[in-house]
Amino acid sequence: MDIGIGLFGLGTVGRGVVKILQENAEQITKRTGSRLIVKHAVIHNLTKERTGFVKNFPITNQATDILDNPDIQIVVEVMGTLDQAYDIIKRSLNAKKHVVTANKDLIASRGQELVAIAEINGVDLFFEAAVAGGVPILRTLSTSFTADEISRVAGIINGTSNFILTQMASNNLSYADALKLAQNKGFAESDPTNDVEGFDAAYKLIILSNFAFGVQPVLGDLSITGIANVTDADIADANAFGYVIKLLGVAQVVGSAKEAISIEVSPQLVPFTHPLATVHNENNAVLVNGESVGEVMLYGPGAGEMPTANSVLSDLTNVATDLALNTPGHPFNSFNQDLDLAKPSQRIARRFIVVEVDDTPGAMYSVTGMFAAAKMSFTDLKQTPAANGTARLVALTHPASDAQLNVIRTTLRNADGINLAAEYKIFS
Ligand SMILES: NC(=O)C1=CN([C@@H]2O[C@H](COP(=O)(O)OP(=O)(O)OC[C@H]3O[C@@H](n4cnc5c(N)ncnc54)[C@H](OP(=O)(O)O)[C@@H]3O)[C@@H](O)[C@H]2O)C=CC1
């Protein structure tokens, strides 16, 4: 069977998709029984030069060239954007075309609507590439954890941030230079703000939470902190205590009856000995904790042309199989349940806190007194002289809740000569 494909976008991911479809055509046909053929591509800028393999099909800037083409059964949306992509995907589904997309921003914010439209029309809507690039985490969650009770999904799910943190820690690159390099390598979003401020990871964590816990959180339900304020001094202090700083997305059930879910993106300290500490550059890793299985970690490239395109291809071949078996129209994930959002008192972790104080007699004593008043105690404490007569106090605490931390934040903010310079959770 020949299956026609219409591509929206011929950028980093789109080019990779064309490359795999052309270079691995024989193998794809052998394994699916179908020939997947790009019939048309729609892009934004017609004057941009396109070379080599991407010239083997018509390229225009009119969406209807794909949407109205009866020879196209599958639409691949790898152009990004929110409203335009929503419109194109909705029209494709209503035209009874199957859709494969890598657009996490869209799936995280309007995915449920689109899933419903796909179901009504009896077509597939797959988006493996939307989370962790080349790591096949969504299909694994939807097929291999169906009988297990997942308690946590956690991991490194933004390649750009991980690349920047790795380059800052290992190659002494500045934050700005590392970001530029990530952009040149095609890892960053067209606007990298989403990468470094944690939103890209937040979108992916929303989708992961949907697959792992059946919940449908919105962005406002998440606590989100990016890497823009991570300093060289924080990295060095974390290293001195045996930790590396990583931007993590963590969704976990909490509460005595496991009735609530905490969903958070933030830079955290990971012990050198933990597998996540060994995930460098644009690589991603997702840890899944299940009651039966224990802990599983999926690791691999989280961004970039070919790895991401491979995930798109995995979706395409799944659609091809559905077409061959006449079984399309089943949702990618059908797990649904309600969980409360965790309260600050339920979000508990060890903390790494940096306080700058005027280096005067008794200053350290008054800071430790403030922590004691918030019922927080230390496992380690280090004071080093800093610039302009100040001292840098690094404290590692026993487990404490976000509610306790809020008390400390307020107390320190109101104190003279004391500044809360940084605070991180310690991952375990
Ligand atoms: N890069 C990566 O590593 C990963 C990306 N993704 C996601 O994949 C998607 C694509 O990313 P990427 O390939 O990096 O993006 P690029 O910016 O490299 O490419 C975007 C492509 O879409 C085209 N395009 C943009 N706007 C429109 C529009 N309104 N109509 C038609 N075509 C349009 C562009 O056209 P033109 O060529 O004319 O400019 C370009 O070909 C995004 O949703 C991204 O979040 C997901 C995982 C990893």
Ligand SMILES: N[C@@H](CC=O)C(=O)O
């Ligand atoms: N910008 C994203 C690309 C993949 O989703 C990232 O850096 O992870």
